[in-house]
Amino acid sequence: MSRFRLQSTPAQERVLLEHCGHARFVWNLAVEQHAHWRTGRRAAPGFVAQCRQLTEARAANAWLAAGSVTVQQQALKDFTQAMANFVRRTHRRPAWRRRGRGEGFRIVAVKPGDVRRISRKVGEVKVPKVGWVRFRWSRAVADGVKSYRVTRDGARRWHIAFNVLPTPIPPPGAGAVVGVDRGVVVSAALSTGELLSAPTLRGTEKARLLRLQRKLARAQRGSNRRGKVKTAIARLRARETDRRKDWVEKISTRLAREFDVIAFEDLKISKMTRSARGTLDVPGRGVRQKAGLNRGILANGWGLLVTRLEHKAPGRVVKVDPRFTSQRCSACGVVDREARESQAAFRCRSCGFAANADVNAALNIRFAAGHAVAARGGPPLGEPMNREPQRDLLLVR
């Protein structure tokens, strides 16, 4: 996904804001429906039922019918996805959306001619009910745009992100398997021993953010100054998000290129199984502070990394049972609840193997994936593997 700055005219901006308003309205209706249904008896309406209701609502309300049906339907689709994420426990329950906060809408079924370059620095995109809107051609737009999302950030700048399914990267073919562990202290650890950290704000930017936050605390509610400070904070945060997204793109491309099989933990299985190591919900000692820094990558970046890899290495992503990955010794296979010297260090009391705790976990993920692949006797098909290493029958107390 690549983001470009939209350069809409004031007249276009009015229609864009209307689209945002409609998307928000429909989204909030869905939130309300599900909140109401939660306590109720029958299942809440799904996407198809909601689309039918939307058609009825459009027939009854001229102002809604005047808007784009794509914008409104996609808001429902986004909501459906958000609910799925909530059920999978990777995200919070979809919440009510307020005006001016994280506004946006999605357009699908984009035709090949709907995005074009008109000069060296300027591109144009066709937006329903708006027409051709210019954007800054800051880098190449990939071919085959299927959908795009228009957003307005806290600083009131408009962006467009084109969604292109990346062309699959061919596997290297040597049978290399890598385990990737979602770290608490680092962003990700590879079974090769490499520790990867998602970029955060730089030192000077962090200091500036801290200053701004102090300023915000002092600023009077509703004042001009407060608005300006908020905008500056939103800008810094957006910069951080951009950097992390770029990082995810780079890492996913690299892993798809260097390894035939990329193994992750299956996050659908409860995170609570990792209690020895601490999770965001139930942190181990000393996790909380670091968790704060890493929250972004854990909440969004991690899911994005897996999703992008599934695009770039289809059929080559394996998900393994996360049980014991943090307590098992990757060298001798003994599962020892006390083998953690600290948050970052693993030392096996049976064989003396010592390693970074996240790398040890990554090695276990790689091991479980290797088992799963071998058991099938062929190339991985990409379905989730819920097999656990068989040597893990021995538990040390």
Ligand SMILES: [Zn+2]
């Ligand atoms: Zn050991």
